[in-house]
Amino acid sequence: MTGASVTPASATPALATRGLSRTWGAFKANSDIDMELPEGARHALIGPNGAGKTTFINLLTGVVPPTSGEVFLGGEAITHLSQEQRVRKGLARTFQINNLFPGLTVLESVVLAILERKQLTRHWFRPVARYREEIEEARSLAADLHLDDRLDEEVRTLPYGKQRLLEIVLALATRPKILLLDEPAAGIPAGESTEVFNVIAKLPADVTILFIEHDMDLVMRFADRITVLVGGRVLTEGTPQAITSDPRVREVYLGEADHG
Incomplete structure (x- = not known):
């Protein structure tokens, strides 16, 4: 698929992955992840500890190479570009x-x-x-x-x-065209974390944002869609309302959060 557009130009996502996987020996950190973010998305990536969220961000930014699969920026395959080249093309990470x-x-x-x-x-x-x-x-x-x-x-x-x-x-x-935020509210008092996300919410509409966040109140307030990772795989993706009502999510993630 290298070099090919992901979808027709009229519907080309700002950021996409196809079959993105990373293994270390027998350990599968990420397995066959397909994701599409339209321009201007406010997309949250959630999941229990060890779900593979940070590994996925590392694959997007080129910190680690994938074992298989592709990363696309605006329809262009960037899988084999360096971190610096990806930044030049509009992919930034805090x-x-x-x-x-x-x-x-x-x-x-x-x-x-x-x-x-x-x-x-x-x-x-x-x-x-x-x-x-x-x-x-x-x-x-x-x-x-x-x-x-x-x-x-x-x-x-x-x-x-x-x-x-x-x-x-x-x-x-x-x-950047794409801004990746890895737990932007981590370690910040509750009042300040809300300020951080209020600022994030006001960023230019054409900047696509993918963020990892554990505070579900913040996720529900600021995300328009959510992807749930469990064991390195996508469990489900949907609107905040669909995610909170999904019994599988409540069992593996929200329920876990409720019990510490």
Whole structure:
């Protein structure tokens, strides 16, 4: 299937997988996963611990190669591209940009990410003030995610919730078509996690979002569709209402959450 479009151009998904699998010896981390996300989707990936969620994201981003199957971005097979090439084509992941620059200010961090997108980081030795166009873009991005009052603060001084928002800003600085969020609310107090997702909900409509999240209240509020992974396989996919009413999901995931 390499090089072929997934579906006719009029219905080409923003992101798709076909038979995506990853094994390590006899262990099947992911098995024959088929998924399609239309442009602008807000799609949640859920499942019990060990279900293969992070492995799936790693396959999408090229962190690990698949044992079999294909990954498509806008109908183009990207299965054999490097992580950097996938980012250039519009696939961004907050986890990949999780190593924030603790000694830089928020503004410097975002400007640096923009320069990386423009392949201008070789000029980073120049004072930040000289990058007027990049500074304006950085200020705009930061304002969109409620960080405009933190621009002059060093990253290491930010509350954890604000650091997670900064990760998203840095991802958006690459101008992604697809944004992959691996538990964006993890480790954040309940009030701040709601703020993070409120910001995510207001991201540009043409940015397709796939997120892993354990907090089912957040999933139900912000996802338009949900895929449930169990044992590395897709158990089911549907609307939040369909997922919550599915007895199989309640047994293997929601029920487990209710009992700790």
